[in-house]
Amino acid sequence: MIRSDFDALIGALGKHILGKPQQIKLALTCMLAQGHLLIEDLPGMGKTTLSHALARLFNLDYSRIQFTSDLLPSDMLGATIFNAQTQDFVFRPGPVFNQLILADEINRASPKTQSALLESMEEQQVSIDGTTYPLPTPFFVIGTQNPTFQSGTYPLPESQLDRFLMKISLGYPDWEAEKAMLSDAGIKDDTVSYSVEQLCDWQQRVKKVHASDAVINYILRLVTMSRTTPGFPHALSPRASKALLQAARAWAFIHNRDHVLPDDIQAVFVAVSEHRLRASYQDTDEDTSFSQRLLESVDPLAA
Amino acid sequence: MKGTGLPVKGHRATLILSIAMLVLTVVLNQPLMGWVMLMMTCAAVIRFYLFRAGQTQKLSQRLVNLLAVLACIALAWFSGQQGLLEIMVNLLVTGCALKLLVLRRTKDFLQLTACAFFLTGCALIFEQALSTAIVLSIIVLLLLLGLQQLYAPQLAFKKHLSANVKLGLQALPIASLLFLIMPQLPPLWGMPAGKSTQTGLSESMTPGDIAALTQSTDRVFTATFSQALPPPQQRYWRAMVLESFNGNTWTVSEYRKQQQLLSQFTTRTLEAEPQGNWAEYQLIIEPNASKWLYALDVSRPADRASLTKVISNQDYSLSTVQPVMSKQLFDMQYNADAKKPLAANGIDTQLNLQLPVSGKNPRAKDWAQQLRHRYSDNNALVDAIMRYFADQNFSYTLTPGAMPEHPVDTFLFERQAGFCAHYASAMTYVLRETGIPARIVSGYQGGEAITQNALSVYQYDAHAWVEAAPDGKTWERFDPTAMVAMSRLQYGFQQSMADQHADMPLFSRARARDSALLGGLFAMIDTVNYQWSRWVLGFDNERQQDMLTDILGEKTTTKLALFGLAVMLFITGLLALYFIPKPAARYTDEIQRLYDSLSARLHKLTGVERANLSARQYLHLLAPHLDAQTFSLFEQFTQQYEKIRYVPSGQQRNHYARLRSQHRILMKQLKKGMGGFRPSPLTEE
Incomplete structure (x- = not known):
């Protein structure tokens, strides 16, 4: 049964990241919606742990790319090398040819490298020396970035932030969770595990979740509000409304429903739209949340 | 840190703010010093450049601080030459210019916008013409646009504009209603008088020193008559009376000045029902920072409101209690036939026979003695002097050259060319030598009819004439200039100067007379400005009361209260019209x-x-x-x-x-x- 599947799954993940069920659900939603995830947080908050856990859970090929300011696109995508034995050029695929990539500290790399990764995310293929190499399916990138106010960062431009389906941040765990983490460190339950095929199947089924006119109208009202009301530095693009629907479908799916409710949209709305609404030059620690304001001013029920 | 940073390149809000600031500086050109204007222009240009190129390397804080220190020193240096008000406006504009250079955060933007709104208000102190009002409204519109652009950069510019215009149109009826109905409170504080703003006639006249008279085309005042305009020969607008002479310079006598000061503190009463033929007129005086009023002979305040503002001096001149710092309206009445008797205490005779003891102007003195011998009758003597100007080869010119030594002698017997001050000065001097009380009156003569019953008087209408008392009892007006330049008096200054047009600036009012189109345009602008000052700027407490009386008939407390209530309800209704949400559309679902x-x-x-x-x-x-x-x-x-x-x-x-x-x-x-x-x-x- 799907229901028990997801409960077990979320429970298993929750053993790795304690006290963060909402973020775990969002990450899973993002994966099922075939989008990419951006995690913004301070170092040491469990970004890497979460991606490790996800990879292990679905038995995905996993690689971690540590972004630094001197990382070149070829370091990541791979390069064509001369093989002296066969007197031939062979392509050596880089770490990007994996099913789950952890692009760690993505905003430490130079813009050139950043855009190389984001391009492969969008196209799901890599072109080197005129040859196109498809990336594996499923292909899921978890980018992590440090808050932009930290030194040595190149903030991702708005156009590239848009490529990430969701942006979440984990935040500090609460007292109980951290205490539990410190006392049973190392005890992890890896009995729950799923195949890659299962994941692909779910991804296909997410696409079939029903979104009624009322739900689509609600999404349209939200994005229109952001375009016509003063006070929003960036309006939501059609790409954003597509992402919103996709994420809401996945959210409905992991809650064992075959149709989307306005509540699903509300649940994913902040994660999907906040990084698109906020101008890159604005500090993220500001207290007014643009997406929260949108949610509060749009009636989910009107026909 | 709180407050968010602003982007530099392509930030339209900043660009709009810069433009508004620049236009505001141009409007404020009167009080601003050249270098302050230059600084604001530089700041705006740098902002334009940053808008286009988005150079991230902005001016360093250190450099701007240095500039600020230098600007403060310069302001302190120039503060002696300018009035307090001007220096403060200069200081504010300098501050704005520097802030515009280092505009980084939303907070800075809001501060600058607030300052700009304040400066917009300040600009109205210096100029209140209709054109200024329009430009200032546009600046306000721009500032509001900038704010909208700051908070909603994703919306189209057209949308902001239409929202702005809509708001303005909504506010307009309420604003006009409040303007008409709200009680007008007197100002809470006085405006410091600026040194540079005093314009118009001066309190002393030294004909010999003036080599050439420059003519300004600024308007001095407008007079609206309730009946027909006075005939051109009667259009002598008395400003001040110059009675004290030191051989070179005529000044207002110290005695009169003291009297004027004293009478500020005495209660003035309206005279009993006027005897004779008094005609009402209304003066709209342009700001000139002086206390002298311009009035026809013999004038007095026509109503209580004007009475509180006007002092009637013993020499028949009128002055205001406060200097005229902004356009002001006075209700006056005049009687062309009224006599001007000398004061009974003999002070007039004493003042107006006074002559300097120096041995200046000996030939004029001799000539006066000869005249005295020849004519025993004072009237005949005055006629003889007037005739002298007509018979000799005297001419009227604006460029007589300087006459430093024995100015009266030089003028009477050598040059025989000059303008009104020379004629009036010479005649008064000779009359005093013969023992007839005489004095110089300076003011304006003539005026240009801008409507059926309104006259505008310009700086170039400035004139000086003689008042003498041949019979020792009443003052009579003599205008020696008229003997040589009759046209100057009958047709006004413009006509008589037709041959001297070459000296006029290209686009002056005087030149405009030659071209029908330009002339028509000037006339139209004059008329519009006149109506603006009369109906909008001149709408004071009294007119408001008059209007209320017109509407309500007799004013009773109940009526006023009901009227106030009705207006309040009307305004509330208007506001409600805008703010009450529209009834929800009928359900389709x-x-x-x-x-x-x-x-x-x-x-x-x-x-x-x-x-x-x-x-x-x-x-x-x-x-x-x-x-x-x-x-x-x-x-x-x-x-x-x-x-x-x-x-x-x-x-x-x-x-x-x-x-x-x-x-x-x-x-x-x-x-x-x-x-x-x-x-x-x-x-x-």
Whole structure:
């Protein structure tokens, strides 16, 4: 049964990241919606742990790319090398040819490298020396970035932030969770595990979740509000409304429903739209949340 | 750190603010010093450049601080030459220019905008012409646009503009109504007088020193007559009387100045019902920072409001209690036939026979003695002097050259060319030598009819003439200039100077006379400006009272209170018209209607509003407020609603029917169980 599947799954993940069920659900939603995830947080908050856990859970090929300011696109995508034995050029695929990539500290790399990764995310293929190499399916990138106010960062431009389906941040765990983490460190339950095929199947089924006119109208009202009301530095693009629907479908799916409710949209709305609404030059620690304001001013029920 | 940084390149809000600041600086050109204007221009240009190129390397804070220090030193240096008000405006503009250079955060932007609004108000101190008012309104519009652009950069510029114009149009009727009805309070503080702003006639006249008279085309005042205009020969506008002479310079006598000061503190009363033929007129004086008023002979204030502002001096001149710092309106009346008797205490004779003891102007003195011998009758003597000007080869010129030594002699017997001051000075001097009391009156002569019954007088109409008392009892006006340049008096200054046009600036009013188009344009602008000053700037407390009397008839407290109430209600009505939300559009959707009617009902009963919650969230929110039966009914209803709305294949005929019947049952239940509800925790207290 799907229901028990997801409960077990979320429970298993929750053993790795304690006290963060909402973020775990969002990450899973993002994966099922075939989008990419951006995690913004301070170092040491469990970004890497979460991606490790996800990879292990679905038995995905996993690689971690540590972004630094001197990382070149070829370091990541791979390069064509001369093989002296066969007197031939062979392509050596880089770490990007994996099913789950952890692009760690993505905003430490130079813009050139950043855009190389984001391009492969969008196209799901890599072109080197005129040859196109498809990336594996499923292909899921978890980018992590440090808050932009930290030194040595190149903030991702708005156009590239848009490529990430969701942006979440984990935040500090609460007292109980951290205490539990410190006392049973190392005890992890890896009995729950799923195949890659299962994941692909779910991804296909997410696409079939029903979104009624009322739900689509609600999404349209939200994005229109952001375009016509003063006070929003960036309006939501059609790409954003597509992402919103996709994420809401996945959210409905992991809650064992075959149709989307306005509540699903509300649940994913902040994660999907906040990084698109906020101008890159604005500090993220500001207290007014643009997406929260949108949610509060749009009636989910009107026909 | 709080407050968000602003982008530099392509930030349209900053560009709009810079433009507004630049235009404002140009409007404020009168009080501003050249280098301050230059600084603002530089700041705006740098902003334009940053807008286009987005150079991230901005001016360093250190450099701007240095500039600020230098600017402060310069301001302090120049503060002696300017009035307090001007220096303060300069200081504010300098500050704005520097801030514009280092504009980094939203906070800075808001500060600058607030300063710009304040400066817009300040600009009205210096100029109140209609054109200025229009430009200032545009600046306000620009500033508002900048604010909108700051807060909603994603919206189209056109949208901002239309929103702005709409707001303006909405505010307009309310503003005009308040302007007409609100009681006008007197100013709370006086405006410091600027040193540089005093314009017009000066209190001393040294004809010999002036080599060439420059003519300004600034308007001095406008007079509106209730009856016909006075004939050109009577248009002598008296400003001040110069009675003290030291051989070179004529000044207002110290005695008169003291009297004037004293009479400020004495109570003035309107004279009893006027004798003779008094005609009413209204003066609109342009700001000139002086206290002298311009009036026809013999004038006096016509009503109580003007009486409080005007002092009637013993020498028949009029002055104001406060210097005229902004356009002001005075209601006057004049009687052309009134006599001007000398003061009974002999002070007039004493002052006006005074002559310097120096041995200056000996030839004029001799000539006076000869005249005295020849004519025993004073009137004949005065005629002889007037004739002398006509018979000899005297000419009228604006460029007579300087006459430093024995100015009267040089003028009378050598040059024989000069302008009004020379003629008046020479004649008064000779008359005093012969023992006839005489003095110089300076003021304006003539005026240009801008409407049927209004005259505008310009700086180039400035004139000086002689007042003498041949019979020792009443003052009479003599104008020696008229003997040589009759046309100057009959047709005004313009006509008589036709041959001297070459000296005029290209686009002057004087030149405009030659071209029908330009002339028409000037006349039209004059008329519009005149109406503006008369009806808008001149709308003072008294006119407001008059208007109220016109509307209400006799003013009683009840009537006034009712009127005030009616106006308030009208304004409230207008505001309500704008702010009351439009009635919601009729439901096109039956399901939503059912849901909304139910939730409205529940809101009324429990006090819990749905307020943009989803159906499911509202159900949970209501749970503690409903009894079990109602809750389960509402839960079923909500589920049915969600089913139709969101579940595939939910939109079937029987689902609608079911929802409708559930709605009916629930409504009945709500009506029945009115008492069974627990009120919301908020209202429980």
